[in-house]
Amino acid sequence: MSTPKFPSPSTPVSIEGPLKVLLLENIHASAEEMLAAEGFAVERLKGALKPEELEERIQGVHLLGIRSKTNVWEPALAKAPNLLAVGAFCIGTNQVDLKSANVHGVPVFNAPFSNTRSVAELVIAEIVMLTRQLGDRNREVHLGQWRKVATGSHEVRGKTLGIVGYGHIGTQVGVLAESMGMRVVFYDVMTKLPLGNSRPTANLSELLESSDFVTLHVPATPSTEWMIGAAELARMRKGSCLINASRGTVVDIPALASALKSGHLGGAAVDVYPTEPETNSDGFVTELQGLPNVILTPHIGGSTEEAQAAIGKEVATSLIKFVRSGATTGAVNFPQVETPLIANTHRILNVHRNTPGVLRDINKIVSDLNANIHAQVLSTDANIGYLVMDLDQDVANPVCQAIAGLHTDIKTRIVS
Numbered sequence: 001m002s003t004p005k006f007p008s009p010s011t012p013v014s015i016e017g018p019l020k021v022l023l024l025e026n027i028h029a030s031a032e033e034m035l036a037a038e039g040f041a042v043e044r045l046k047g048a049l050k051p052e053e054l055e056e057r058i059q060g061v062h063l064l065g066i067r068s069k070t071n072v073w074e075p076a077l078a079k080a081p082n083l084l085a086v087g088a089f090c091i092g093t094n095q096v097d098l099k100s101a102n103v104h105g106v107p108v109f110n111a112p113f114s115n116t117r118s119v120a121e122l123v124i125a126e127i128v129m130l131t132r133q134l135g136d137r138n139r140e141v142h143l144g145q146w147r148k149v150a151t152g153s154h155e156v157r158g159k160t161l162g163i164v165g166y167g168h169i170g171t172q173v174g175v176l177a178e179s180m181g182m183r184v185v186f187y188d189v190m191t192k193l194p195l196g197n198s199r200p201t202a203n204l205s206e207l208l209e210s211s212d213f214v215t216l217h218v219p220a221t222p223s224t225e226w227m228i229g230a231a232e233l234a235r236m237r238k239g240s241c242l243i244n245a246s247r248g249t250v251v252d253i254p255a256l257a258s259a260l261k262s263g264h265l266g267g268a269a270v271d272v273y274p275t276e277p278e279t280n281s282d283g284f285v286t287e288l289q290g291l292p293n294v295i296l297t298p299h300i301g302g303s304t305e306e307a308q309a310a311i312g313k314e315v316a317t318s319l320i321k322f323v324r325s326g327a328t329t330g331a332v333n334f335p336q337v338e339t340p341l342i343a344n345t346h347r348i349l350n351v352h353r354n355t356p357g358v359l360r361d362i363n364k365i366v367s368d369l370n371a372n373i374h375a376q377v378l379s380t381d382a383n384i385g386y387l388v389m390d391l392d393q394d395v396a397n398p399v400c401q402a403i404a405g406l407h408t409d410i411k412t413r414i415v416s
């Protein structure tokens with residue numbers, strides 16, 4: 001295992017004036033309202049930032065909000081010693097280097113199911129659209145062409161839907177599909193409770209071979225990278241359809257384009273791509289453009305007003321709780337601590353390298369400064385320890401300064 005790249009601060013996090021928040025990618029106004037109501041200085045931008053732009057803009061920022069398109073990697077984290085937390089206003093967190101964020105003492109919060117239903121509903125719509133070739137019929141009539149045909153159009157009732165990744169979204173899709181009379185099978189690396197009449201397949205091949213529609217709902221991980229390539233597409237039934245609203249790295253697009261051009265697949269709906277534009281004004285090119293019965297959408301699976309408003313509130317709530325009390329419950333990359341504030345104390349939040357003797361050194365500082373500990377909670381993972389400590393108000397500041405000077409320190413601040 002490679003040695004993590006820890007930062008070496010010697011002072012507590014600098015917070016002078018209002019906390020600085022940078023929200024990117026048109027995050028819903030509900031988040032800005034909540035964060036501004038806390039007295040934070042919020043800047044909200046419409047688009048994503050390229051890595052080099054982020055490295056520039058992140059300096060001095062305390063809270064960063066992103067969606068799926070801004071990559072938060074080590075070079076940016078290294079330039080943001082005051083960064084307290086990242087809010088991913090979405091489900092996926094593959095765009096953040098979670099390990100780097102962890103060793104920089106930066107918890108990453110997401111919204112694990114606020115847009116789940118929106119994705120599931122889009123997928124259901126696409127199943128019907130694909131089987132009735134609605135995209136093509138719609139385009140033709142707009143162009144003044146009248147092609148009233150039944151050939152190749154089917155009802156979904158009685159057809160088999162194969163769901164790859166039977167998590168939050170996959171299960172919702174399954175429940176909705178059964179209500180339309182579809183037979184549902186699923187494949188997941190974990191053992192999952194089958195909802196309704198759905199049943200698991202023994203492996204991915206069995207699912208591909210037995211489904212009329214295959215829909216993908218896996219996260220972007222090394223195990224899902226290009227998991228649907230030429231070999232997997234060849235296993236799918238002739239005339240069947242593929243739907244990908246998961247991540248662009250899951251499907252080999254050139255292989256999908258070949259399977260569609262050859263007529264092996266009857267159609268596809270694709271919402272996510274290996275490379276996506278950063279803003280709505282950038283152009284976009286994919287090999288799938290212009291192919292018959294192919295629905296292409298611009299990563300809008302979770303883009304409904306309901307989902308975005310809920311995500312804005314959910315992630316802003318996590319960020320505010322973390323700022324005010326250090327609560328890390330729900331952070332996807334951090335030891336979990338949530339403990340009530342104690343009146344008339346000051347709270348020190350300390351992230352440190354998880355090496356032997358750190359707690360001894362910290363407690364020696366506390367003891368040397370004759371400070372009384374009202375509460376102390378430590379939670380650790382392989383690389384870091386996260387310590388929440390409530391002290392008498394008059395000693396908290398010198399204790400915080402001294403802890404930040406330890407060679408094991410990563411990030412320290414006071415909540416008062």
Ligand SMILES: NC(=O)C1=CN([C@@H]2O[C@H](COP(=O)(O)OP(=O)(O)OC[C@H]3O[C@@H](n4cnc5c(N)ncnc54)[C@H](O)[C@@H]3O)[C@@H](O)[C@H]2O)C=CC1
Pocket residue numbers: 091092093112113115116119164165166167168169170187188189190217218219220221223224245246247271272299300301302303
């Ligand atoms: N198009 C869009 O706008 C949106 C896309 N997404 C994407 O959808 C993904 C899934 O979201 P959720 O259902 O909420 O996640 P989830 O974590 O609830 O479910 C994912 C499931 O995939 C399974 N899985 C992981 N690796 C697998 C593999 N190699 N083979 C088979 N199964 C595997 C997991 O065990 C889990 O059950 C997200 O990670 C995100 O990338 C999420 C929201 C919106």
Ligand SMILES: O=C(O)CCC(=O)C(=O)O
Pocket residue numbers: 067068069089090091092093115299302303
């Ligand atoms: O709406 C977005 O920005 C991203 C949606 C998504 O892909 C997710 O939630 O993981």
